Each structure stands twice: as C-alpha cells, then as structure tokens.
Amino acid sequence: MFVTDIRKEFYDVVVNQRVALFVSPDIDALCACKVLQSLFHCDQVQYTLVPVAGWQDLGTAFMEHKEQYQYFVLINCGANVDLLETLQPEEDSVFFICDTHRPVDVVNVYNDTQIKLLIKQDDDLGVPSYDDIFRDDEEDEEGDGNDSGNESDGSAEPSGKRRRYDEDALERRIERQRARREWEARRREILFDYEQYEFHGTSAALVMFELAWVMSKDTKDMLWWSVIGVTDQWVHDKIPHMKYVTDIATLQRHVSRHNHRNEDEENSLSIDCMRITFEYDLRLVLYQHWSLYESICNSSYTSCSFKLWSINGQKKLQEFLADMGLPLKQVRQKFNCMDMTIKENLREVIEESANKFSMKDIRVQTFAVNFGFKNRFLASDVVHAAAALLENVEKDETSADNFIKALDCLSRSNLERLHLGIDLAKKKLKAIQQTVASCICTNLILSQGPFLYCHLLEGTPDVKLFSKPLALTLLCKYLLKAFLCSTRNKRCKILPLIMAAPLDVEKGTVIVLGIPPESETSDKKNFFGRAFEKAAESTSSRTLHDHFDTSVIELKMEDRGKFLDALITLLS
C-alpha cells in the first residue's frame, strides 16, 4: 500500500518504536540511510542497521531479527518481489519499503496491512487496477474455493447439485468458465506488460530528505546526501536525463532556501561551514582531484567522442588541447597546481572547444560542496569515491565491512576515507578505460543476433574489479557507448549489451549483466531481468538471482553456452 502522508503513516508510527533497517549496497541507499539515521538520532529512535547484499542476506537478516523487531524499514530493496511470500513474516510485522526498483510487485501494492511503500505516487508507476488482477472469491456461485488468479478449472460439484440443475445451469457454468479464462488471459497479459521492463524511480535519498523537510528537520548535511543520492542514479545511468534534470531542479530549490537562510551581509558564514552551490560544471570525472588530461582520458563522454583507444583519437585530443590553448605541461599537472589564469575560465573555454568537436553536452547541472579552504567536492566525485569504497576488492574484506567504510566516507569528519575512495575510484576508472580500449581493439564484442555479448576472460588485468555489479555496470555502459562510436554496422547500434565477467574462479561462476540499448532518449527500461529468469528456467542452468537488480545474475561457467542460446531464442 502506498503511503500518502509519509510523516503520519511512517515517521510518527516508528518514532516510539524500535526499528530494524535493512539497507542495500548502493550509494543512493547509503545516502537515504544517512538521512534517516540523522532523523532517528534527533528523535532518539532506537534502531539496528544491517547491510544486506542480496535476497539471501535479506532473508537471513530477517530471520535473525524477526523475534525482536516489529517494524522493518527496507531501503532500496524489497519492492519488486512479493515480500510476504519471500520472508514469511508474522502477522504483526510491518515493512516500510523505500525502494527505487520498479515495477513494484502488485502484491506489495495491494496489501493494506503489512507493507507500506514509501514511494511517491506521481512517479508514473502504471500499476494495474485491482479488479484486473485480483478476483473476489464470492463472485463464484459454485463455491469453488479457488485462490484469485488460479488457473485450475472449477472443481467437480457434488453430484446432488447437478441433478437439481438442468441445462440452463450447465450453460451458465460454461459461460462463467469461459469468462474466467478470458479474464485470466487478460490478467496474464497485463501482468506481463507491467513486469516486463525493470527501471528505477525517484531516489530514496530524495524521498527521505523530503520527509525531513516536511518535519522541518532538514539540515545541509541531509541535503548534500540527497544530492549525492540523485547524482548516483545519474552516474550509474539508472534514470533518464529528463528525470535527472527535474530532480536537480527540486534540489536546487532546497539549496537556495538553505543558502539564503544564512547568508547575510553582516552575518556571512565562516569559511569552515558547509556550503552547497549549484554548478553547471564539466562532465569530466574527478577532474578537480586529478589532472585535466587524465580526467579527459578516463571520462566516458570525452573518451568516446574522441575515440581515445585509437591513434586518431589521441591526435584529436591533442588538437582539442591545442585549440583551447592549454599547454601540455599544465594539463598533465594536478588540477590544484594548474595556473590560476587557466583555471579561471576553464569551463567556458572547454565548452567552446567541445562544441567544435561535436561534444555538445560537456557541461551538466550538478552541485558542489565547500567546507574549509581545501575541501571542495562535486557530487559526482563523492559518488565515485563511495562506489569505489563499496566495491573495494583490494583487501579481502567482506561486503559488510566495505559497506561500513563507504557509509563512513559520506560524513564530513571522515575526509581521509573520502580521499582514499577518490584514489580507488581513479584506479577503477583507469582500469575501465583500459578494458574498454582492449575490448574494442580486439573486437571482443560479438553480435549474437538480438543482443551484443562480451565476455571478460580470467586473465584480463583488473578483472577482479569487475566482479562487482556497480563497477561492471559502469564498464558495460562505457563499452556500449564506445562500441556505438566505433562500429559502422547500423543495426548493431540499437542492440542491448550483455556482459559476463568471472566472479569466483574456484567455484567457476561468472557474473552476467544486461543493459538496455543506448540512445539519446532512452528511458532506461531493462528487460533482461525477466529474460534471464526465463532462460535459466528453460535450460535449467545453475543460476543465482541474488541481486536486488534483477538484471544481474550469477551463473556457472559450464552453463554459459546453453544459457546464451536460450536467451537468443527467447529474444529473437
């Protein structure tokens, strides 16, 4: 059931209770969690925070905590699956789900008592109406006792009744059964259309921030976290560009409200206070913490526009830098050490030159935070740093450890961790760039008919980084963009991409991920979730659909061949 007044129906209910928070490992969830945690600290709500990496984790965590807690808050998990069936909770457990995964499972929508969805309803959800999917049992005169939506034919009536009724009744029964079959066929169709495509809705961090705002308990920290949450959705390509712009506009209103509250001629804020500013900044990843040259080479937008994996591309890059009049020595230096004269008009200069090289969208609307003299971060910087920390494979730590580290780096007092995250992110981006270059140059992307396919072999450098879903998603999207720029085949340009990377060498599993085709006006709807399920079923491959994103699965190496064949037949 959708919650209409989030304050009354969610916050006021849990404020006097103890709550269990289950948070999924993505940056948006981390930010939403931080906002909710600060609200809870404010009101001294006792809670327990458990990071859950997938459905199995969620099940185990729920089993462990179901005795002690009645109220559960799930962040970025649980909306797209029938939760009551998966978890089998007691009657009095109540779940508050704040999830960006769509489509929301119909059982979750229409359950009035146990499931409350903290989702904004103006999100274009398209939930089918109740009557189309659920059928009242009392409509059945025969008293068949079928559950709604069951396909079984009517049970045999006792022979006594049959004697009393004559052919009229028989006709009526046949008519009813035909009507029911039609209804069920329509229901299947409606559900299929509804559940076919997976996409993402409004950021959970934004929902939590609006809750804080409604209660007038919002602070700049919370606003910054919600900015990071929305930016995460854009960086990992979960929402279409229009939605990102709309969300940014909403946030911009909040930012100006916060800024005008404090800034005054007489009482200007100390330089150490946090200041969030709206920026129309460059789309170069981490450029303020790196050198400009490195940033241009490792950002997917510029790298794909120049085709930097080819020699021509390198030449074009040099032309571009020459066109802007930036000396190579300056450009290769750390950004902070560049000449002030160059830094002053950098954005405009780059935009002008970028237009000449047909890069129209080199600038994007985003936010930056300033505190102290040294610390200035763009929202996308923090997203990349936190994502790198969350999926850190350098030390052998569990995902829960990494979760805690990433959660910590979002606080202002843990700047060293944030800088560590930025360093890891640089390594990750370089690895992605190199992998993309090698894949394009060695033609590793094969067209399988209805989709493109790329398989990373075990010996590939840095392949361990790509055993994690977020990193693999970034690689996938970058690769698809690069492929579109480098291929001449018109038909391939509208194909989606499936990528496989080794996950665990001992167990012989690979992680498989599918992304929708790349286009300017793409609505980012992904049908691979259902496709993978059906393919796995039909070939009885050993798969594990553990991630909350249904388009990411784990598969045994040996079953790869038949799984792909099944997918090809399914999608042709």
Add this chain to the structure above:
Amino acid sequence: MFCEKSVELIRELHRMGDGQLPAFNEDGIRQVLEEMKALYEQNQTDVNEAKTEGKSELIPSIKFRHSCLLRNQRCIAAYLYDRLLRIRALRWEYGSVLPTTIRFHMCAEEMEWFNQYKKSLATYMRSIGGEEGLDITQDMKPPKSLYIEVRCLKDHGEFEIDDGTVILLKKNSQHFLPRWKCEQLIRQGVLEHVIS
C-alpha cells in the same frame, strides 16, 4: 649488593605503565624475603655477640643490615600497595567481572582483596541514590546524549537492554542504543562508538 632484588620488583612495576597489572612476581618476593631473613639472622648473631662480648666494631655492620632490612620492607610494601591500587582501578575500568588474563596475574590474596573491595563498593552504591542505589561506575564523564550510535566489531550474540528487548549483536551491524548499556561493551571492545 643488598636490596637489589627489591628495587628490581619496583622497576618491573614501573615499566608496566598505564595501569597494567603484570603477573604477581612470587619468586621475586620470595627472594627478597629470604634475603631479609638472612640479614635478620646475621644481625641477631651479631647483636648477641656485641652484647656479650662487647665488640663495638660490629655496630656499623648491624646498623647497615638494619637499614637494608628497612629498605627491603619499604620496597615490598610499595610493590604490594601499588598493585592494589591498580587492581582497584581495574574494578572501575572493567566492572565486577575481570577478564581471565588479568585474573591470572593476581595472587590469591589480591583476589580476596578485590572481592572485598567489590563488596564494599556495591554496598556503598546501594546505600546512595534512593531505593535502587546508584551505579557510580557509569558515566565517568558527563554524557552528551542519552543514546549513542555503536557499531559491532565482533559477533557477540544476544544482548538484553533494560526494557527486556533483545538485540542481536552481529559483526558490522550498527545500533542506536542507550548509552549506559553500551559502555561496558565498548570497554570490552565488542562495540565501537561511531561519531559522525
């Protein structure tokens, strides 16, 4: 040289700074006591000799041994007393149940003393603060808030708080709990206070 053993005892205690309790040096004490016994006996014989035979040249050595005895006594007394002070501090640090490693370092008498101290502290705490008594070992510094956020560093199992509810402390889970319940576990290293 005399009194060296006893000074070594003192040095050993001085080396372990910061309130740590080293193992009870039974050997060292025994040696010092033996030395004291030897000195005393020598002194006894000499005193008797000096009295009976009037050998006044023995007097300086008698005085010397006497001052050695006094020095040894002072060193041993300081050693034992300092250990007792450290043990007393342990009660305030760790609570009424000491970790086994520390218990091995105490001798039987020290354990006895510790139990007595515990009892008298408990009696005192019960006597102040109204009916239920007041636990003065909590909140050694004035607290900033009623509840604190803690992170679990190792699996500790179930933990019960005042209103009867049970919390499962699993590694890497974070909890927001009343401060007074967490202090013990923070000292034991099971929980970590998270400052954001």
